[in-house]
Amino acid sequence: MFITIPLEPKQISYLKGNGMLLSGEEVIDSYQAGKGNMNVTLKIKTNKRIFVLKQSRPYVVKFPEVPAPLNRIEIELKFYNEINKDNLLACFSPAVLGFDKNAWLLAIEHLDKGGDYLWLYENKNSLNKKVIDLLLTYLKKLHQLPVTDFPINQEMRKLNHQHIFVLPFLPDNGFNLDQIQEGLQDLSTMVKDKPELIEKINLLGERYLKPGDVLIHGDFYPGSWFETEKGLKIIDTEFAFLGEPEFDLAVMLAHLKLSSTAVSELLRIIESYPLKNEILAQYTGVEILRRLFGLAQLPLSLSLEEKKKLATFAINLIMNEKF
Template sequence: MGNYKPLTKREAIEYVKQVQGIFSDNADLECEEIGDGNLNLVFHICDKNSDQSIIIKQALDHVRIVESWPLTKERVRFEYKAMDIQDKLTNGMVPKVYKFDEELALIVMEDLSDMTVMRKGLIAGEKYPHFADQISTFLSKTIFYTSDLYLDPKEKKEKVKEFINPELCKITEDLVFTDPYYDAETNNINPELRPYLENEFWKKNELRKEVTILKEKFMTKAQSLIHGDLHTGSIFINQEAIKVFDAEFAFYGPSGFDIGAVIGNLILNYASWTGKKVSREFKNDYRNYLLETIKNIWNEFEMKFRSFWDKDAHEVIKAVDGYQDAYLTQLLQDSIGMGGCKTMRRCIGLAHVEDLDGIEDLKKRAEAQIFALKIGEAMVIRRKKLNSIEDFIKIVQKITNQEDA
């Protein structure tokens, strides 16, 4: 990447003019930089003479909010390669890529700003009746067809090698599995939450032990090519479709991590209504919708995963009685456990979510955070007893009833 430099808006326009097949010669392009994340420049370029527009995502070589935290730009290659695989497997559930430029560490891709970032939709109380079907398709296809269940073992190991992504994994290892469980400097703590953390949460030895067991699984278990950061802010959605983006954390990891990320982020939204000025009726209805969605995600995931297995798994695996059930039970438990960690980190760790941080009253925010932490804790501690997603839903309902009582 010898000629790497961060683009200016003007340079972004010049760059995209050279990419064939996007804009016509008489396009009148304008550019905005809209990156709101921590790691990248994001240019939105549109043609004032038509309705055409594109996105350029360019990696910076440091973390935006902590300039002294360097990051290699090769993460763009992981993102591009993962998108390519996800695209083929899911028949287009990721943004279309027009160009990948390794030297400039950028991807030119489809503009999806006419869709909604799912987190914003959930905060606004929107419902997406097809989401469980859509995301379970994304999850089941990407998880099954990149695993040893389907791939030739040699090909799978070559993929593991290709997707060794230590830097981005390190962020997850620290920010999801380590720092939230003690008073780490990187944490970002609502002062109204601090007493609960100091007096209760950080004294939970069993929880910290189980989180560390899950962390080791995250660090060692190369099961599938996972997205690695599949929260509701990485999903564009409308009533017809979803598009999953921001795959730069992709690597070969435990399959449950992606499933857990989706569930954990729905739980964060679920918890957030505790602190919001909405009617009890709305709250109950929306929470039921969220739990129904979680239930459907897992159950549809399971159904699809089993059908791929029955059709496309290696013959020797198919011949093992009971293995499919055992595999799925383990995967459910991993998913809920990892999802619990994803839930808790967003209440304590460096990076928060708008679902909770949008609650301006810090006391109310702390109430919602504690509620989320209690569910997250139960997800980790009780995961090994779960035999179905319904078992998990009951746990959430029980904690909710205690909360409301």
């Protein structure tokens, strides 16, 4: 059963049958919750409450031509279940209200009066140091969790691998970047025409696919950070797996740089959470480049010249393997 907007009577009956709608609860309204890329996400307003339904499809919802594993919604559930064993991490997560594997459907708490941090890319905003330190607190605690049996999530990692380490760097990848910004296609040749750079990116991609021993979020960027009246929440955990902590921190650093955070602040973050600098630098560089030249574009308010400077910065991180 695929949920739709608005919910159909048979879908409402289904939700009553699987217990996601409580006794005496009637649906008043249903509408899209946020601008999710991977899954269908709906806010359900009833006569008693508001909650969120997330459902995976056999494709990426924003890009239906891109296949994706259905079990990613179960990965999100297992991630929440795992970190909810820790009192501090549990404070950063929405409450899980129900799960239906037959429909790949997850019900979670509605986060009141909040929103994600995608506004960071607009007008070159900087993130408050207090929020940065909260994000670091979350990552440090997450990466210290004693987890050994989390699913390998290999199909989602393969999907991510293609869009991070492979497709953005192919000369003929089918992405018409000039539709994003005139001249961006030509600019992308500054990475596509560098064999030594591509080789390093390929090696890093192989490293990404290898099993690790640390539970990581897997997509730790501003779209997964959610501010609410109850404080900062971390959402959209379907890319989670046992990997390297450097990957999570690198994604965070890359997006802070993309939103024009000063290098001095990036260095402060690195000093406060010391990891393998060479791996951290390379992952950061690749994440910047794939967001400039890949399919997963961001609402960046940057000129071509500014993007060129960012790409040069990223290339130096990958080639020199240090900040």
